[in-house]
Amino acid sequence: MPASAPFASDTNSTPPPLPIAVAYGDGIGPEITTAVLRILDAANAPLNYDVIDIGKAAYERGVTSGIPDDAWEAIRQNKVLLKGPITTPQGGGYKSLNVTLRKALSMFANVRQVKAYTPFVDSDHPEMDVVVIRENEEDLYAGIEHQQTREVAQILKLVTRPGSERIIRYAFEYARAHGRDKVTCMTKDNIMKHTDGLFHQVFEEVAEEYPDIEADHLIIDIGAARVAAQPEQFDVIVTLNLYGDILSDITAQVAGSVGLAGSANIGSDVAMFEAVHGSAPDIAGQGIANPSGMLMGATKMLVHLGVADMAQTIENAWLKTLEDGIHTADVYREGISERKVGTEAFTDAVIERLGEEPVTLSPVRYQPARIQVEPSPTPAQEKVLRGIDVFIDWDESGRDPDVIGQGLNEAAATVDWILKMITNRGVKVYPDGLPETFWTDHWRCRFLPADADSISFDRVLDLLGALHEAEWDVIKTEHLYTFDGRRAYSLGQGE
Numbered sequence: 001m002p003a004s005a006p007f008a009s010d011t012n013s014t015p016p017p018l019p020i021a022v023a024y025g026d027g028i029g030p031e032i033t034t035a036v037l038r039i040l041d042a043a044n045a046p047l048n049y050d051v052i053d054i055g056k057a058a059y060e061r062g063v064t065s066g067i068p069d070d071a072w073e074a075i076r077q078n079k080v081l082l083k084g085p086i087t088t089p090q091g092g093g094y095k096s097l098n099v100t101l102r103k104a105l106s107m108f109a110n111v112r113q114v115k116a117y118t119p120f121v122d123s124d125h126p127e128m129d130v131v132v133i134r135e136n137e138e139d140l141y142a143g144i145e146h147q148q149t150r151e152v153a154q155i156l157k158l159v160t161r162p163g164s165e166r167i168i169r170y171a172f173e174y175a176r177a178h179g180r181d182k183v184t185c186m187t188k189d190n191i192m193k194h195t196d197g198l199f200h201q202v203f204e205e206v207a208e209e210y211p212d213i214e215a216d217h218l219i220i221d222i223g224a225a226r227v228a229a230q231p232e233q234f235d236v237i238v239t240l241n242l243y244g245d246i247l248s249d250i251t252a253q254v255a256g257s258v259g260l261a262g263s264a265n266i267g268s269d270v271a272m273f274e275a276v277h278g279s280a281p282d283i284a285g286q287g288i289a290n291p292s293g294m295l296m297g298a299t300k301m302l303v304h305l306g307v308a309d310m311a312q313t314i315e316n317a318w319l320k321t322l323e324d325g326i327h328t329a330d331v332y333r334e335g336i337s338e339r340k341v342g343t344e345a346f347t348d349a350v351i352e353r354l355g356e357e358p359v360t361l362s363p364v365r366y367q368p369a370r371i372q373v374e375p376s377p378t379p380a381q382e383k384v385l386r387g388i389d390v391f392i393d394w395d396e397s398g399r400d401p402d403v404i405g406q407g408l409n410e411a412a413a414t415v416d417w418i419l420k421m422i423t424n425r426g427v428k429v430y431p432d433g434l435p436e437t438f439w440t441d442h443w444r445c446r447f448l449p450a451d452a453d454s455i456s457f458d459r460v461l462d463l464l465g466a467l468h469e470a471e472w473d474v475i476k477t478e479h480l481y482t483f484d485g486r487r488a489y490s491l492g493q494g495e
Contacts, residue, residue: 017048018305021074025084026056027279028289033084035291035347036298042351043317045302045310050074055086059094066097075105081272082301084294085279098265099143102136107267108163109170110134110244111300112276114251114261117361120322121331123256127232130251133174134244135167136265139195141241148475149393152442159195159240162375164202169373170266171238172210177371182214182235183207186223186243194490199240223247228254252276259330262296264304268372273301287342290328292318295350308366315364317353321346323361324353381483385455387420387448389489390467391476395441405430408445411470415462420446421492428494446480446492 024030052071059066075081086097118126144156171183185203187196207215220243231254252258261276275293302311325338326349332340357363397403409419422430423444449455480489
């Protein structure tokens with residue numbers, strides 16, 4: 001930390017340094033990371049930097065995760081990572097470094113606050129101030145995919161009760177800690193009744209514990225449309241992984257510039273802070289990159305570390321810089337901006353304003369808010385196996401559902417099973433399907449025992465053996481359960 005830092009409230013009362021890992025990143029990463037560290041140092045932020053090398057250089061050394069062993073150890077020891085943007089190579093089996101970090105270190109909450117800074121940054125929604133809290137580990141991003149036939153590939157969508165409760169409870173705690181009034185849940189549970197339905201159900205349960213905070217729910221399609229058209233209606237949004245990814249970019253774009261948004265990834269033990277935007281290799285080395293997004297990530301890091309007053313000082317200086325019309329090229333506008341500057345000059349301007357506050361824009365006021373949440377124990381339930389869905393790869397006899405239905409019924413009857421229905425891409429095609437339905441080579445065949453309401457796994461093996469003996473190509477199975485008597489599997493479309 002420089003002894004001649006331009007701003008210091010009281011160097012004698014500065015707390016001992018807090019250790020953080022720092023990754024400079026790729027593309028514009030080194031430029032904007034250097035800029036942010038200059039501002040942190042100038043403000044006498046009580047930080048001790050442990051610089052790690054992750055990303056492009058590690059990929060090129062054959063580390064397919066982009067994270068060498070020593071970097072993993074540094075992140076786990078420091079428990080906080082300030083990360084510049086990373087370039088993930090195309091092809092070659094390389095994994096997204098961000099996804100790897102989030103999932104491996106259980107950083108379950110992605111938090112993005114997006115505000116409008118009108119009239120100094122162009123936006124049609126001057127009252128916009130939205131926080132998107134996105135579940136970070138589950139949903140389709142579990143990444144479990146298979147190609148099952150020549151024509152059909154699948155991905156498994158995983159939504160858990162503990163994962164849902166943890167992110168939803170975090171959203172309500174965040175709202176309470178930051179003085180926000182409303183939490184909106186967004187799902188598609190009118191279609192995905194068991195996965196999104198679980199998330200919505202847990203939201204309703206948790207919301208009852210926070211009577212001081214308004215809670216509502218929207219179907220994601222109309223919800224996303226309203227975020228794009230009327231973002232000022234929203235306060236805190238909590239949602240599943242894929243929807244949150246999309247909504248985060250919508251909010252950043254509507255606010256006026258993706259380059260101004262920071263991102264926090266929060267876990268029980270480790271947290272990571274960064275800019276929303278990517279590594280922008282096309283402008284790397286030109287000295288024109290806007291460090292604002294990463295700086296906003298850094299201020300959220302300071303709040304997380306318990307030095308909210310320092311975060312407040314830095315962000316207010318940044319707001320004053322925007323208000324004074326000192327803008328990088330991505331937000332510069334004739335008639336509004338006073339001066340177009342590069343990365344270094346913008347950084348200097350923020351440092352010069354440390355200790356100042358904006359006049360037109362609202363100054364920020366932060367309280368320390370390190371939120372800790374734990375899901376409740378899942379109650380015991382009676383789980384009963386009622387039947388099985390068997391997926392068949394079949395492309396014969398003109399793909400006639402009556403032909404496959406008759407053949408499967410004959411095989412199943414030998415071991416006292418019955419074929420209840422067949423669907424193709426989720427639509428019932430047997431019995432009594434419609435000739436207009438499009439058929440592919442991937443058939444879900446629902447079997448129930450002919451002589452009982454429930455079965456043991458031995459009966460499932462009998463059925464699979466009979467199907468194999470009859471030379472049916474079984475590619476996947478899913479058991480049909482009830483939990484406390486509640487059906488825990490979807491019906492076929494038209495069933």
